[in-house]
Amino acid sequence: MPNGNIDWFARRSTTSISPFELNNEGKGQALVLRYAGCNLRCPLCYAWKYAWFMQKNGFVYNIQNSIQALRNLLGIAKKKIVWIRIQGGEPCLTFNRILNTITFAVESLTIVHQNIVSRRN
Ligand code: SF4
Incomplete structure (x- = not known):
């Protein structure tokens, strides 16, 4: 289960921004973070392969390393985010995951704001 130092994500480490990914969507890019692990079992779940069985299909990342990866994003993003x-998985699965989600949201919004400002100048 997620604890203070680690959490389970759906993306294997293949880039310097793992476990985050950048997808081309519309006129820019989307910054995406997919957790592994969910206990809700919605009948139409789009993510069940990694969301329901985190130990089987997920990947463990250190939270501090994940935040550092996020901060490296500005050097990697080719388009406006x-x-x-x-x-999903469930961003509020445990108390520690809720804290991680809040941290990732704050860091992500800060990075995206910097990304937008730097592209204006
Ligand atoms: S990941 Fe989302 S859609 Fe899938 S079971 Fe959990 S809450 Fe439902």
């Missing part, structure tokens, strides 16, 4: 998605 127009969306942030923190999605």
